[in-house]
Amino acid sequence: MKVVAKAAVLGLAGLTAFGAAGCNRGGSGGGTTTIIQQGGAAVASSSGSSPGPASVGPINDSKELCHQVLLKTRGLSNALSSFWKITSNRDGWSYTDSDLGDVVSRVEKEFEQAFPALDGIVGKGVSVDIFDAANNYLKTIKSFSTAITEQQHNDKLNPAASDFGHAKDKLSDVCSATG
Structure with a gap:
């Protein structure tokens, strides 16, 4: 290594x-x-x-689940935000742009560190709101990451980014409500 x-x-x-x-x-x-x-x-x-990343078993405590999901996806979420900041503020961007290529590599690296260890982390013992929000957040962070690493364009990126943003906000809201 x-x-x-x-x-x-x-x-x-x-x-x-x-x-x-x-x-x-x-x-x-x-x-x-x-x-x-x-x-x-x-x-x-x-x-x-x-x-590779260690697998995490199902977490049935709502606060702990929120903490672990947000902690284990922080680097990936930040990489996705960096990608979006560059592409949304630049007309005519291309995956061949050196700074964007660096961010795409970072997304790929962070994704590999976070998944598949998070598969199955959402336990059935958490509240329904957190269960749904955490599963949707994990699904959308995967979708947005995949769209970037597969070098998709606006027709795929925009909905994936929007879905991820909404899912992240929803997870933050329901997790904040748990105290």
């Missing part, structure tokens, strides 16, 4: 561990997260044998 990629994975794992350790989401049991500091950097270990 490249040094930069390894550092990014360790940094992401450290941030995820810090976020999980700092959030008490209620529910049953609870757990602990141990972070070991070495040379000023957080080091997290994984028990999985593959370098």
Whole structure:
């Protein structure tokens, strides 16, 4: 693994561990997260044998589901926003534009980090509003990401972007209402 990629994975794992350790989401049991500091950097270990994202089982606690879905898709959501900002503010954009190519690569990278680990994350024990909003958000973030990585144009991009924006807003609204 490249040094930069390894550092990014360790940094992401450290941030995820810090976020999980700092959030008490209620529910049953609870757990602990141990972070070991070495040379000023957080080091997290994984028990999985593959370098891909770890799968997350169904989460039945509404607050925890909201937290995990938004946390695990933050990088992808930011990459999609970067893409949309460039294309919506530039007449005559092309996927061959160097800055846009960089953003498309970022979307692809963030997508690969987030999925398929999030498939099946929405547990049936959450409220109906959150169940529907989380599933729709995950579906639309996949659709918009796919439209970008397949280099689709406005007839596919605009509806995908609109659907994603609405789904993101809806998820934020229902998650905010859970406290």
